[in-house]
Amino acid sequence: MSKRLILFLAFSMYITGFIALAQTLTAKDIVTRCDEKARGKTSQGEMTMTIIRPTWSRSITMKSWEKGHGLSLIVITLPAKDKGQVFLKIKTEMWNWLPSIERMIKIPPSMMLQSWMGSDFTNDDLIKESSIIKDYTHKLLGKETVREMLCYKIEMTPLPEAAVTWGKVVIWITVDGFNQWKAEYYDEDMSLINVLNAYNIKKMGDREIPTQLEIVPVDKKNNKTILEIKSVIYDQPIKDNFFSQQNMRSVSQRIK
Numbered sequence: 001m002s003k004r005l006i007l008f009l010a011f012s013m014y015i016t017g018f019i020a021l022a023q024t025l026t027a028k029d030i031v032t033r034c035d036e037k038a039r040g041k042t043s044q045g046e047m048t049m050t051i052i053r054p055t056w057s058r059s060i061t062m063k064s065w066e067k068g069h070g071l072s073l074i075v076i077t078l079p080a081k082d083k084g085q086v087f088l089k090i091k092t093e094m095w096n097w098l099p100s101i102e103r104m105i106k107i108p109p110s111m112m113l114q115s116w117m118g119s120d121f122t123n124d125d126l127i128k129e130s131s132i133i134k135d136y137t138h139k140l141l142g143k144e145t146v147r148e149m150l151c152y153k154i155e156m157t158p159l160p161e162a163a164v165t166w167g168k169v170v171i172w173i174t175v176d177g178f179n180q181w182k183a184e185y186y187d188e189d190m191s192l193i194n195v196l197n198a199y200n201i202k203k204m205g206d207r208e209i210p211t212q213l214e215i216v217p218v219d220k221k222n223n224k225t226i227l228e229i230k231s232v233i234y235d236q237p238i239k240d241n242f243f244s245q246q247n248m249r250s251v252s253q254r255i256k
Contacts, residue, residue: 027138027154031171033178035133037207042067045204045232046077051119054222060117063255069131071243075251082117084252090243092163094123097248104245113165120194120215120225124165135162136169143175146182147197150175166193177201179210192218204232 044065051058061078072089076082084099094107112124136156144153151172158164167188172181183196194217198210213227241247 027140027152028133030140030152030173030178031138031154031156032133034171034173034180037178038180038209039066039068040205040234042236042238043232043234044236044238046230048228048230049117049119049121050226050228051117052222052224052226060119065238065242067238067240067243069134071238071240073243073248073251075255076117077255084255086248086252088243088245088248095245095248097245097252099252104248109163120217120220120223121227122165125215132156132169132171135159135164141170144172146172147199149181151181177208179208181210194218204229205234207234 042065044063046061046063049060049062051060058079060076060082062074062076064072064074066072070089070091072087074087076085084097086097088095088097092109094112096105096107097103098105107123113122115121116123116125136158139155139157141153141155144151151174154171154173156169156171158166158168166185167190168186170184170186172183173179174181179198179201181198184192185194185196187193194215196213196215199212199214200210201208202211204211209229209232211229213229214224215227216224
């Protein structure tokens with residue numbers, strides 16, 4: 001058998017295996033790959049959020065740490081009036097440390113759909129209280145091209161017992177790279193509330209991810225919020241006790 005024929009057969013087997021893998025991916029598989037890529041085992045990074053309104057705008061910078069689906073901590077670094085605020089999520093519970101009054105506030109589940117820091121993101125969006133894998137059923141609606149990217153279009157419907165804030169979420173995940181490229185959020189009456197679009201895929205750490213997320217409320221003209229990821233490191237060890245109420249105060253003080 002010639003070397004050329006061997007190489008041809010090997011390449012054919014590789015392509016056949018790749019196509020077979022792609023054909024067997026379920027909607028849940030696709031969402032899982034996207035979620036695992038975006039989160040990693042752990043992640044820590046810096047972000048800037050710009051809130052845009054018809055007559056004004058303001059920016060908030062923050063640092064974040066996350067471990068799995070159950071542990072998350074965000075600290076505000078700018079502007080000065082919000083500096084040192086800390087948000088902590090442990091499993092399904094969430095707290096906010098306010099350094100100006102040295103007070104810890106527990107955020108109830110009923111407030112997960114409330115605006116986060118006056119933005120168009122909700123508490124659930126930023127702290128990720130719900131799991132897009134465990135709390136929803138997933139249905140592959142097909143493929144669509146969104147802003148020149150071929151995507152899987154997937155409808156996510158919450159499970160009856162899931163404590164989630166949305167009645168339905170439709171997401172578009174890129175075929176090449178498994179990045180969330182667009183999302184539509186519907187309330188319990190199936191009315192479209194927010195549209196999220198991702199942009200600027202860049203290499204961050206060991207992977208390429210969208211570094212700009214823009215969320216637009218459909219019923220509020222000229223309102224939007226842009227979240228820009230400045231840096232992120234994945235899969236560096238973080239101890240569980242970093243995510244504690246005691247550490248919220250320490251992190252806040254270090255920022256000052």
